Amino acid sequence: MKTKLNVGCGTDIKPDYINLDVADLPGVDVAHDLTKFPWPFADNSFDTIELINVLEHLPDTIATLEELHRIARPDAKVMVRVPYWNSPDMLADPTHLRSFSERTLNFFDPAFPECKDRPYYSTARFNIMRKSCYIRFFYYLKINARFLTTPLFFLARYLGAVVWVIEFDLRAAKSDNK
Structure with missing residues (x-):
């Protein structure tokens, strides 16, 4: 059984993954509406x-992260890539x-003040292992700016089109029996 999930895969079919999408496209293993919970997987499956450029298309970020938490095994790697809030994309x-x-x-993430101040938003917990961003030059040249992430985020708050994409590498924070 495959223990990797490619959520909202579209045409980006990955051979070692279960490919999940709302559209029943060639290579999609499971066609399911991502706004309908629960998704068709058992607890602690992956x-x-x-989720590459998927979360921004879904209406309920909190419910989606709670569903990801449910189907993730303890310490599962969860990678989320989304466009930055003020990017042209x-x-x-x-x-x-x-x-x-x-x-x-x-x-x-319990390590951050946002989670500590508002733990009632969700019971889903993830540890953010890394945040990185992508910038673009001349629209087509895409660069992973992992080592410049902090200063680029600072600049991006005040200037548009500095950071185009943000990527979060998460670990599912849960005990073995949840």
């Missing part, structure tokens, strides 16, 4: 879960429902 796509900053997922 060691690795990826965020604003250009009419199907984008939510925007994200470098602090958005802090509400799910």
